Amino acid sequence: MKRTASLTYFRNTPLSAQLLIVLLGVAVFSHAFLWNQAFSPAVKAQDKHPLLLSTGLLEAQEAELRIILWFAKGKPKENFLNQLPQEGWVWQESHPANSMSRGYSLAGYTRISQKSEQAIFSWYQGLVQDVGQAGGIAYLDERVPEGMDIAHYALQQNILPRQFSLSESVSSVAGWQESLLPRVVAGNDKVNIQVISQGYGQGRTALAIPVLLEEF
Template sequence: MLASYGALNAFRTRHIRAIVISIIWGLMIGLGIYTNAISSIKENKTIYLSKPEVPLLLNSGLAESEKADVSIILWFENSEIPFNILTSKPTLDWVWSYKELQIPNEKGSFTLTGQHLIDKNEEQILFAWYTTMAPQIESAGGRIYLDERVPQTIDISAYLSQINAIPTQYILSDNIMSTAAYQDTIETSVMAGQDKINIQLLSRGRNMEGQSVLAIPVLLKQF
């Protein structure tokens, strides 16, 4: 009887030890998966924040202004705006304005517009959002337009040279200079006559006093 009792205790001990080892092993595997997941999230976050290869005006080194006025327009024709796009925001405090345009005897078009004053850090985050969302918006049947303005003139040639953009069209009127160009890492584009463009830069004024606007892929709002 004592031998049987001792054997039973030994069996229970081995069984408990096996369970404890299994739990510890499971926790170690789970911790490893969790650590890898966190590492992946951090890496993806870093990639997301550093993704843009094309600096906008504030981060170009050509602008003395510390703030820029940015507006974004999402336009959808004959289709509703998907929920994931409708709820996505370029910055945490961004506010979208929704508008439906009715066309007689046809389906209406829809727009989301937003405007915000941003600094250099917000500019990087916003453009990373733009480059991430642009393909999703276009695949959903929409178009996205970005408009950034600073209260000074910008050396257009220097900026286009810095981002490796090829100028295609020029307009000079009084004290306003406008240049349309193509930059091969920006995915959105439009056709302007025979030219494919995805960036437009306008500047007016003299010396550093004036105003400049950078539009991707083309300017929609009045300048």
């Protein structure tokens, strides 16, 4: 009975959702092979960073970038705001309205091009280390006004899918990439990268490291 119900559900699922499920399954089974190939020069050149504009899967030339520094135990002693880039950025500090909570966040917003992605990601990796040593997590959120094939992206970036969701127009994959990206626990899974997309061509896509904090 369970097998029949599962098959009926799959048949009633929209074709686009079926294709995404199949491709994500391929990503899981091929992940071991992809990881073994990750140290070849060709793959290294392709996988310098996971940011969206450099994937070759989009036509967009610019993206919105958000960096969020989150400290669950309150504002750190180190003044990160003085160390962060200012030109072209807008930064905002946030304290919880509930005085019983000690959380503190520092969020910044800017726009980037494909040419600047490599430098931005290298800077972000250093920021991850500094913020981690101060007891916080550095989140990255990159968005483009264009839909994308997230199953193709997951394969390209050697991402092992851990969680995924599908709706009529929005698909999301949260997974694990063998890298120095910050990680969080989502349910029973450790994840360090998430991509969400709505539609193909006209639509929108968000890349989040380690997961999306703000509404899509």
